Amino acid sequence: MRHERTSHDAVVSLPEPGTLRIGPAPHGQGRPGLVPITVTFTVAAGLAAAAGVVLFGWHAVRVLAISVSVALLVESLFNAMKGRSPSWSESHALLIGLLFACTLPPTVSWRVVVAGSFITVIVGEALSGGVGNYLWHPVALGRVAVQMLFHRELSPEHWPVLGPGHLVWGNLGRAAEMPRPGGRSSHPLPQDAEAWLVSRTDDLLRTALPTAPGAPADGLTAFVRDLAPSWWDTISGAAGGGVGEACVAALLVAAGLLIWRGFLRWPMAATAIVVAGAAAAVLPARVQTPDGMVASCTVPGLALRDGLPVGIAYVLYHLTAGGLPLVGLLLAPDPSSSPLTSRGHLMFGAIIGLLTILLRVEAGLPAAAYWALLAANTLVPTINRLTRRRVFGT
Amino acid sequence: MTSVLQQVFGRGGGFRGGIFLPPRRETTAGMPVQSLPPPSFLCVPLQYDDGPPATPCVEVGDRVRGGDRIGRADSPDAVDVHAPLAGRITALVRVDSARRTDIPAMRLEISPDQAEQPPTPLRVPDDWDGPGLDELVQAAEAGGVTDDRASPAGLAALLAETHRRGVRHVIINALPGEPMLTAGAVLLDDHLDAIVRLAGWIGMAVGAEHTWLAVDRADGARLRRCRIAARRVPLGRTRRTRMPAPQETHRAAPVAGATVRLAPLANKYPQHVPVVLAASIVGVETPPGGTTLDVGVLVLEARTMVDLATALAWAGHEPVPMTHRVVTVTGPAVARPGHYRIPVGTRFEDVLRHVGLRQAVRRVVDGGPLTGRALGHLDVVVTKHTSGVLALDRATDRVPEPGPCVRCGWCQDDCPVGLDPQALLDLAERGDVTAATAWHPRACVECGLCSYVCPAQLPLAEGVARLKRAVSCK
Numbered sequence: 001m002r003h004e005r006t007s008h009d010a011v012v013s014l015p016e017p018g019t020l021r022i023g024p025a026p027h028g029q030g031r032p033g034l035v036p037i038t039v040t041f042t043v044a045a046g047l048a049a050a051a052g053v054v055l056f057g058w059h060a061v062r063v064l065a066i067s068v069s070v071a072l073l074v075e076s077l078f079n080a081m082k083g084r085s086p087s088w089s090e091s092h093a094l095l096i097g098l099l100f101a102c103t104l105p106p107t108v109s110w111r112v113v114v115a116g117s118f119i120t121v122i123v124g125e126a127l128s129g130g131v132g133n134y135l136w137h138p139v140a141l142g143r144v145a146v147q148m149l150f151h152r153e154l155s156p157e158h159w160p161v162l163g164p165g166h167l168v169w170g171n172l173g174r175a176a177e178m179p180r181p182g183g184r185s186s187h188p189l190p191q192d193a194e195a196w197l198v199s200r201t202d203d204l205l206r207t208a209l210p211t212a213p214g215a216p217a218d219g220l221t222a223f224v225r226d227l228a229p230s231w232w233d234t235i236s237g238a239a240g241g242g243v244g245e246a247c248v249a250a251l252l253v254a255a256g257l258l259i260w261r262g263f264l265r266w267p268m269a270a271t272a273i274v275v276a277g278a279a280a281a282v283l284p285a286r287v288q289t290p291d292g293m294v295a296s297c298t299v300p301g302l303a304l305r306d307g308l309p310v311g312i313a314y315v316l317y318h319l320t321a322g323g324l325p326l327v328g329l330l331l332a333p334d335p336s337s338s339p340l341t342s343r344g345h346l347m348f349g350a351i352i353g354l355l356t357i358l359l360r361v362e363a364g365l366p367a368a369a370y371w372a373l374l375a376a377n378t379l380v381p382t383i384n385r386l387t388r389r390r391v392f393g394t
Numbered sequence: 395m396t397s398v399l400q401q402v403f404g405r406g407g408g409f410r411g412g413i414f415l416p417p418r419r420e421t422t423a424g425m426p427v428q429s430l431p432p433p434s435f436l437c438v439p440l441q442y443d444d445g446p447p448a449t450p451c452v453e454v455g456d457r458v459r460g461g462d463r464i465g466r467a468d469s470p471d472a473v474d475v476h477a478p479l480a481g482r483i484t485a486l487v488r489v490d491s492a493r494r495t496d497i498p499a500m501r502l503e504i505s506p507d508q509a510e511q512p513p514t515p516l517r518v519p520d521d522w523d524g525p526g527l528d529e530l531v532q533a534a535e536a537g538g539v540t541d542d543r544a545s546p547a548g549l550a551a552l553l554a555e556t557h558r559r560g561v562r563h564v565i566i567n568a569l570p571g572e573p574m575l576t577a578g579a580v581l582l583d584d585h586l587d588a589i590v591r592l593a594g595w596i597g598m599a600v601g602a603e604h605t606w607l608a609v610d611r612a613d614g615a616r617l618r619r620c621r622i623a624a625r626r627v628p629l630g631r632t633r634r635t636r637m638p639a640p641q642e643t644h645r646a647a648p649v650a651g652a653t654v655r656l657a658p659l660a661n662k663y664p665q666h667v668p669v670v671l672a673a674s675i676v677g678v679e680t681p682p683g684g685t686t687l688d689v690g691v692l693v694l695e696a697r698t699m700v701d702l703a704t705a706l707a708w709a710g711h712e713p714v715p716m717t718h719r720v721v722t723v724t725g726p727a728v729a730r731p732g733h734y735r736i737p738v739g740t741r742f743e744d745v746l747r748h749v750g751l752r753q754a755v756r757r758v759v760d761g762g763p764l765t766g767r768a769l770g771h772l773d774v775v776v777t778k779h780t781s782g783v784l785a786l787d788r789a790t791d792r793v794p795e796p797g798p799c800v801r802c803g804w805c806q807d808d809c810p811v812g813l814d815p816q817a818l819l820d821l822a823e824r825g826d827v828t829a830a831t832a833w834h835p836r837a838c839v840e841c842g843l844c845s846y847v848c849p850a851q852l853p854l855a856e857g858v859a860r861l862k863r864a865v866s867c868k
């Protein structure tokens with residue numbers, strides 16, 4: 001007996017034999033897939049780049065456009081040469097182009113952008129075997145390469161950033177030097193200028209701290225009081241920097257997006273930042289004394305002057321300055337060049353944080369965060385070996 | 395946030411690895427169990443997944459009543475087979491189940507005048523001291539009771555083996571398990587008392603020191619009900635899931651049977667797998683290729699308790715063999731999803747015809763979304779191990795587009811037993827079984843999590859399972 005058909009029995013008939021799809025589990029369950037990962041990272045990088053456009057105007061647009069188009073062009077040429085049909089990795093070139101532009105100062109000449117973008121895509125990605133195979137993050141590789149090739153151009157005395165009232169539409173070329181001390185808060189922008197020339201914070205931190213009349217801690221005080229931009233400036237990006245490096249707030253939002261989508265397991269970024277902070281607090285800061293000698297201020301993080309925690313301010317500048325936020329929040333989480341397991345991620349983040357500060361303070365190296373990321377990438381196979389999980393019952 | 399911390403610092407939720415699946419509202423949650431009207435015929439399989447077939451003990455042409463034995467277990471690994479409904483044996487045929495193709499079965503034409511028999515309510519009398527080991531084994535044997543996840547699957551053989559080898563812990567698994575499969579929870583709600591008492595009796599019979607009921611600690615209402623059912627569990631100690639110190643064991647049992655303690659666990663997938671349960675409750679690691687019995691732990695499904703209780707005889711209760719299976723039938727294409735009590739041997743076609751379709755079906759799955767098997771045709775029959783029937787429509791059935799591995803490490807990070815599925819898939823594709831042995835593929839519990847998390851959508855779990863079988867055969 002067939003069971004009776006009830007009135008609300010479905011109208012759809014059973015599938016014909018041979019129309020059913022077979023295939024391994026999971027069945028009908030959402031997994032992110034590779035394209036959403038690339039898209040999310042691209043959106044995150046786009047946020048940083050957009051902040052750069054606001055801060056640096058058409059100079060930033062120029063850098064971004066050149067970098068992205070070179071990356072896309074080089075990638076498709078490479079694919080054509082290899083006879084591969086470009087698939088989703090095309091959008092990966094977009095991501096890499098964006099990220100590379102984010103690391104550059106907005107005023108850099110087009111030659112640097114073209115060369116760097118080319119190196120990033122060809123050497124960093126294509127020749128290293130592409131996604132999943134490269135050892136070094138292509139963007140860090142490209143950035144370090146142009147730093148060595150065009151050292152002078154990438155380390156100017158002053159970095160311009162658009163002044164208030166001239167955001168997005170202003171011209172970086174019409175810049176006025178920021179008066180010292182006091183900075184922007186106490187001086188309005190001169191009549192005919194549209195941008196400030198500021199000393200970049202990580203340059204300040206790299207070079208010896210300024211002359212101090214008394215104890216080494218006075219050097220820190222002088223730095224925090226007279227030289228360093230305000231805390232709000234470094235977070236919002238008004239302190240200048242690379243196109244995507246400058247605005248820490250945008251980077252934090254981008255990282256939030258990655259964490260929310262599950263592509264950044266936050267302990268990695270957290271350890272990078274915590275370890276960097278600890279290292280900055282502990283490693284001696286070099287301070288010039290009036291007689292021209294370089295003294296070191298031990299445990300600068302604890303320095304107190306007239307009841308002001310200048311040491312903490314100094315540590316915070318380290319964390320928000322230069323490439324560290326960009327590296328820690330957007331570059332390090334790249335799935336391919338980071339370790340496999342969560343514990344590996346912790347070690348990786350710690351290495352990046354520690355090396356960045358070491359290279360800045362001890363070696364005075366420009367683009368320290370990118371060097372640190374490269375070094376950490378190099379250690380990834382070792383980290384993977386150290387953190388390989390033990391199989392149950394073995 | 396918690397999950398990430400646990401991911402990093404190890405045994406969060408009881409074990410390292412695993413993930414908290416995104417919360418979802420199940421369509422079938424809490425729905426009562428309904429009967430499936432008898433189809434016109436059944437093909438009752440004589441064999442379960444790995445065991446040998448039972449020998450037919452009726453002739454073609456014979457009339458049988460519901461519950462009559464039609465297949466006799468000759469070897470210890472086989473189980474008895476019973477006719478789910480009254481009818482006439484018309485042929486010996488071969489059918490496919492989801493896990494195995496071409497198994498012997500008996501075609502049973504169902505008598506048209508068959509009255510639908512409602513399942514007997516289980517009300518274990520309070521004054522019953524409970525069965526001993528012999529009674530349990532006998533009931534399991536005569537009722538052909540099996541357990542989904544245990545090995546051997548036949549409960550009688552399993553209990554005898556457990557008794558012979560001795561165990562310290564018995565764990566009854568009442569965790570939700572895979573998403574979408576909610577039948578276990580409904581059975582738990584309906585038969586909680588019977589489950590807890592059976593658990594105690596089994597613990598007593600096999601001489602275990604501790605008997606645990608593993609429940610989801612996030613499900614407050616159910617946890618409370620379980621706590622009331624297992625009254626002897628002292629309040630306030632229930633969050634302890636590790637092995638208790640001797641003085642903590644309470645034996646103030648008002649009735650016979652071992653004290654059943656609650657083990658409230660995080661419902662981190664795949665917490666419900668026996669190997670993982672043994673690890674998070676007792677803290678022992680099952681060696682690759684072994685079962686939890688090797689480390690002195692017997693893990694049984696809560697729903698097996700229901701089948702065993704039904705197969706037991708007590709005052710006012712006739713033993714009923716295991717002939718039906720409560721199955722979650724769900725999925726976006728199903729018009730009337732729910733929990734159906736389905737006679738073993740019903741074809742999927744008949745099941746789907748009864749529940750109705752509201753969308754064209756693209757994929758029919760036996761089991762859950764993470765570990766189930768997609769079926770190529772609908773002549774596959776429901777067995778004693780079918781836990782779910784999913785029908786997916788075009789919109790929900792995502793065809794994987796395997797990409798290159800991006801070495802994100804999620805598969806390795808999330809594997810509950812610490813395997814490296816990506817390396818194993820490589821070896822499986824190269825067919826390098828010798829090299830694979832060193833990577834212990836036999837430790838895989840086939841939870842399907844690696845395939846689930848892989849952003850490159852690689853068929854990792856399938857590859858590891860293939861290697862596992864190859865290494866086991868070697």
Ligand code: SF4
Pocket residue numbers: 808809810811812813815837838839840841842843844845854855858
């Ligand atoms: S299916 Fe096997 S290899 Fe994959 S996560 Fe589960 S236990 Fe690990």
Ligand code: SF4
Pocket residue numbers: 798799800801802803804805806815816847848849850851852854
């Ligand atoms: S989860 Fe997939 S993409 Fe990630 S490492 Fe494993 S196999 Fe590769």
